[in-house]
Amino acid sequence: MRSSRLLSILLLLQTRRQLTARELAEELEVSLRTIYRDVEALAAAGVPVYADQGRAGGYRLVEGYRTRLTGLTEQESAALFLVGMPAAAAALGLTAETSAAELKLLAALAPDQRDRAGRLKNRFHLDLPAWYQDAEDSPHLSAIADAVLHDRRVNVLYRRWEAPREVERTLEPHGLVLKNGSWYVVAATPGGMRTYRVSSILELTPTDEIFERTKDFELQRFWQEHLVGFDQVRFTAEATIRVSAALAGQMYDVSYPVLTKAVAETAADADGSVVVTIPIESVPNAAASLSRFGRSLEVLGPPELRQALADLGRKLTELYDGHA
Structure with a gap:
């Protein structure tokens, strides 16, 4: 005792x-x-x-003293967070460390606990990428992860969606986030804390410069606030839509989260159709996304979205009419 x-x-x-x-x-x-x-x-x-x-x-x-009673190295200890996530561990270059940490953990367990751990490993699997898309290729991920762990600045050539497309940046990487198969690095810059898609980093040059982490920075809190802010910027308008009874009954098969949620939360009319208002990114984006539903969905407003769908339908008719 x-x-x-x-x-x-x-x-x-x-x-x-x-x-x-x-x-x-x-x-x-x-x-x-x-x-x-x-x-x-x-x-x-x-x-x-x-x-x-x-x-x-x-x-x-005494400062710097660490017991080695666990037998785990520094990298193995870090890899514990990725036990059960082999794809993420491989992407970060920690496959060997994760395997070693897992073996040491299993060795420390009683026989019945090892059996239970084995059952959990064989009966639950985490597959991060969404359907119909593969995980992104991020060749600079392991270098970014190393910079995150050791608080080192990195110089990158980054490809963004607006002009100029390719820009040079010096980043102070504070954390990494994996979302739907895509890795994002949260980094401090002269303009404040920013988020960068790791697969969009074209070139990366590590440095030996140590940076001081932003005081009170919490990765999880920052990411949640970032998502809220991103939606506020992304959705610039609203559209009112009548969803047919047939489509309303099949929303569980529809990959359109804001529409699915709105239909689920709205009472149907007498004929089974549902009228909902949803946020949209832009008129062209909404027209392209909603056109796939054909006659199963009618946009009631705004007028410019109705016009965009009419123009799209007319162009498709001109393209394919007489070529059936």
Whole structure:
């Protein structure tokens, strides 16, 4: 029991950096006297633990000290986040480290726990890319990942959607996000925090320059705020649409999230059709997206979208009429 408690104190100090005797006692549910004795035992065993005095004081480990009780290397520890995601691990260049970390984890488990872990691995699989598309080719991903882990600046040649198409940028990469098979790097630039598609990086030159990470940056929070902001910029107008009863009954087969959601949340008319209002990116984009539904869907407004669909239909008729 005491050896387990000593190990707990060591790992708590290693992960939280500083704790008072009272905080340790409350965490481990023992008396202050027990904590004092245990810390003395750790020091006697050669663990470099010391106490800072004063109101802001507490027990600390000597800076840089790390226990190797887990047997995991630094890269293997990082790879633990990718166990069960072999495609992502391979893309980041951590296949070997992930396999080694997984083996060490399995070795540390009891036999029944290893059996359960094996069942989970063989019965659940994560396939990230969406249907009808492959994962993007991102040859510079491993270099970006290395820069993220070590806080190093990188110089890139980036291809964007607007002119000038190819631009040079110096990035301070703070994190990587994988969404639907596409990797994005979140990086600090002179203009603020920006998001870049890794597959659009044409050239990358690593540097030895260390940057200071933006204070209080949280990748998950930033990404959620980015998605909200992206939708606000992406959707510039609205369209009112009548969905036929036949199409409304087949929305589970339709790959059009905003339309599917709107139909599901709207009561049908007496004839089974559903009138909904949905956000659209632009009139040309909406016309191209909605034209595939043919007569199963009618745009009621805005007038310019109705006109765009009429023009598209007329051009298709001119192209194919008499060539059937």
